[in-house]
Amino acid sequence: MICPISGALRRALGLGSQRSRTPIAVACRIPRVEDRVNASLYGAYLAGLAAALDAAGFGLRLVAAEWGGQETDAYVDLYRRSEISAVVLMDPQACDDRVTVLRGAGVPVVQYGRPWAGRDVGWVDVDGAAGVAQAVSWCEQRGHRRIAFLGWPEEDGVSRDRERGWRTALEQLGLPWDDLPLSSQI
Structure with a gap:
């Protein structure tokens, strides 16, 4: 069901549910996948994320960037230009400084995937x-x-x-x- 996910995302990102908030888009990286299995999983994830954000009154802004520094640079630039309200990070890793970088720039962030490195960040994941x-x-x-x-x-x-x-x-x-x-x- 999509509604509980949208509520979790709203709470984790600290976003209101009103359309009056500007901007009203949340950014997420489009992952590069080489195999059909992961491509179908990411496709389903992005479709679900878009539906959950739409139910909460937000749009999805996809970013084509490599994982890591290129990704965080793109998010910070979009945030500074007021094109996005927040970021949903995918593929958390043990040595992952993306949350630190984004928070340092003031960008609200949540992860899709558990914060395995023990970071204090809101997250949504499957069990x-x-x-x-x-x-x-x-x-x-x-x-x-x-x-x-x-x-x-x-x-x-x-x-x-x-x-x-x-x-x-x-x-x-x-x-x-x-x-x-x-x-x-x-």
Whole structure:
């Protein structure tokens, strides 16, 4: 449902819901994706973000920039020219100074994705652990007893969050996971 997301975005960005606020656009970077899976995910995300912002009385201003410095420079320039009210950052990373840079320029910011680096920033995200737990439960309900998790190596972040959901679901269902390999080089 879109309405709760729009409320979360309004609160996180500190934006009012009145159309009288000028400007009334929120900026977001268009990610460059090389594969169809991520392209479809980002397309769905941007469509949902646009709908949520529209429901709150805001428009979406897409920015074609590379992640990082080029991106924050574009946002700061748009904000200083009063073309945007705030920014939604995507793809948070462990070593990510974009929030610091934008806040230093006075730009309101929220992240799509958890602030894995422990930053104090408003964020909106899917619950990856709950999604994987639901998938494990679905498999168990169909008689599967050895359910593996395929992720990617990282210290913290999306893959570890999903792995936590996998482990928790297996433990709650009384299914083994300790004899499955935890990592592999493919």
